[in-house]
Amino acid sequence: MKSHHQVLIIGGGTAGIMVAGQLLNKNRTLDIGLIEPADTHYYQPAWTLVGAGTYDYEKTARPMASVMPKNVNWIKDFATGFAPENNSVSTKSSGEITYDYLVVAPGLTYDFSLVPGLGYVIDKGVVCSNYTDPKHTWDVIKKFKGGTALFTQPTTPIKCGGAPQKIMYLAESHFQKSSVRKNTDVVFATGGTVIFGVKEIAKTLMEVVDRKDINLRFHHKLVAVDGEKQIAWYEMGKEINAGGCVVITGDQDSELKLDETFQYNYKDVKVTKDGGRYGIHYDMLHTAPPSVAPKFVRESSLVNDAGWVSVDHQTMQHTKYANIFGLGDVAALPTAKTGAAIRKQVPIVVDNINLLISQHKMGTKAYNGYSSCPLVTDYGKMVLAEFDYKNNFIPDPKLKQMFISDSSKEHWRLWMLKKYGLPYLYWNKMMKGKEV
Numbered sequence: 001m002k003s004h005h006q007v008l009i010i011g012g013g014t015a016g017i018m019v020a021g022q023l024l025n026k027n028r029t030l031d032i033g034l035i036e037p038a039d040t041h042y043y044q045p046a047w048t049l050v051g052a053g054t055y056d057y058e059k060t061a062r063p064m065a066s067v068m069p070k071n072v073n074w075i076k077d078f079a080t081g082f083a084p085e086n087n088s089v090s091t092k093s094s095g096e097i098t099y100d101y102l103v104v105a106p107g108l109t110y111d112f113s114l115v116p117g118l119g120y121v122i123d124k125g126v127v128c129s130n131y132t133d134p135k136h137t138w139d140v141i142k143k144f145k146g147g148t149a150l151f152t153q154p155t156t157p158i159k160c161g162g163a164p165q166k167i168m169y170l171a172e173s174h175f176q177k178s179s180v181r182k183n184t185d186v187v188f189a190t191g192g193t194v195i196f197g198v199k200e201i202a203k204t205l206m207e208v209v210d211r212k213d214i215n216l217r218f219h220h221k222l223v224a225v226d227g228e229k230q231i232a233w234y235e236m237g238k239e240i241n242a243g244g245c246v247v248i249t250g251d252q253d254s255e256l257k258l259d260e261t262f263q264y265n266y267k268d269v270k271v272t273k274d275g276g277r278y279g280i281h282y283d284m285l286h287t288a289p290p291s292v293a294p295k296f297v298r299e300s301s302l303v304n305d306a307g308w309v310s311v312d313h314q315t316m317q318h319t320k321y322a323n324i325f326g327l328g329d330v331a332a333l334p335t336a337k338t339g340a341a342i343r344k345q346v347p348i349v350v351d352n353i354n355l356l357i358s359q360h361k362m363g364t365k366a367y368n369g370y371s372s373c374p375l376v377t378d379y380g381k382m383v384l385a386e387f388d389y390k391n392n393f394i395p396d397p398k399l400k401q402m403f404i405s406d407s408s409k410e411h412w413r414l415w416m417l418k419k420y421g422l423p424y425l426y427w428n429k430m431m432k433g434k435e436v
């Protein structure tokens with residue numbers, strides 16, 4: 001079985017659907033095939049609010065058929081491999097599919113083997129993750145009776161690097177309401193050395209950390225979880241590249257003095273030492289899962305040494321194959337993996353594919369690494385981190401129309417944007433192929 005499409009897209013997530021929609025809005029006659037096995041499309045950014053009991057999970061899901069642009073040939077199947085020399089992609093049951101242009105956008109997947117023990121306990125008992133089951137997170141937060149509430153993240157890149165701390169700020173608020181806060185230590189353990197890579201945002205977040213009396217532990221590389229004893233094990237590493245927005249900066253040479261250089265706002269929580277490892281005992285644990293590109297991508301010739309699709313940082317064109325583009329979470333782009341980043345990547349990919357088809361040349365538009373992280377800091381409060389490859393703070397001028405003069409400061413209007421504005425924008429504009 002063999003079929004051919006002018007443009008073949010792998011993945012019907014944020015990136016794949018947006019590329020298909022915008023390509024068709026520019027040229028109705030294009031023959032586009034889109035390989036996507038799932039029945040349901042999720043608006044994942046709202047899972048943060050689901051985990052805090054302030055958004056319906058059901059509202060984050062829509063049938064894949066409802067977002068799939070008309071005129072796209074939906075190939076309901078799994079892509080399984082690449083033969084870029086033959087312009088061909090293999091699938092689980094639809095045979096080989098050839099293309100003139102290929103867009104690789106199957107997102108990322110979770111690899112629990114990178115943190116032994118975590119896979120056994122995730123989404124069970126007191127261990128939760130907004131990434132895998134936000135409804136369970138809310139259950140854990142509601143039932144929490146006090147002790148150590150540990151929020152953490154792996155050292156791999158993750159989706160929306162700010163999400164592991166957003167839920168912490170909301171959980172802390174809930175603990176106040178449920179009267180367990182006074183017998184609770186809230187701890188955030190991360191591989192980074194600052195709370196956030198953009199300094200304007202970090203300043204506000206440190207004020208939030210002070211207000212909420214949160215203990216920060218930096219340089220903490222999550223290496224294992226012992227579900228039975230309720231211990232998260234860490235190695236202290238100064239070479240760690242933390243996932244997402246939280247980046248390494250600061251003194252790389254100091255001696256390993258855990259309580260001085262590695263902590264902010266020390267709390268005397270129970271810690272066990274075992275050789276070079278530090279185990280933090282938890283009474284609840286929230287984490288992002290260790291994340292990697294899907295296996296069929298990792299095992300292909302399309303990836304860089306770290307296993308992500310190797311693309312030009314400005315154009316998203318593959319570094320080796322000129323008729324292949326990669327974007328979204330699967331792409332090796334040195335910025336935070338978010339839907340907001342995809343919003344800015346898509347028009348450039350679409351422009352380039354259109355020009356290659358019509359004029360056999362690339363366009364001149366360049367992606368500057370724009371990504372954004374809506375950091376909810378409380379029920380009713382948010383700061384909006386918008387930044388580029390260099391971690392410059394680059395707020396959208398349109399925020400002024402919403403009477404938000406400084407989006408690095410907590411604002412109720414930004415919370416309304418997160419809860420109502422952005423989901424509306426997503427389903428009604430981004431998913432409809434409109435440039436926003």
Ligand SMILES: Cc1cc2nc3c(=O)[nH]c(=O)nc-3n(C[C@H](O)[C@H](O)[C@H](O)COP(=O)(O)OP(=O)(O)OC[C@H]3O[C@@H](n4cnc5c(N)ncnc54)[C@H](O)[C@@H]3O)c2cc1C
Pocket residue numbers: 010011012013014015016035036037038043044045046047048077078079080105106107108130131159160163294296327328329330337338339340341342372373374
């Ligand atoms: C808890 C959480 C909070 C977040 N918060 C925010 C936020 O506040 N703001 C923001 O902008 N972003 C946020 N994000 C990140 C955002 O959701 C992702 O960056 C975005 O969805 C990535 O889009 P994508 O198209 O690359 O991948 P996805 O949307 O994950 O889609 C990938 C698609 O590829 C399909 N696929 C997988 N394997 C195959 C295969 N073999 N063959 C064919 N298809 C395949 C999948 O079924 C899926 O439909 C958050 C994510 C999470 C989990």
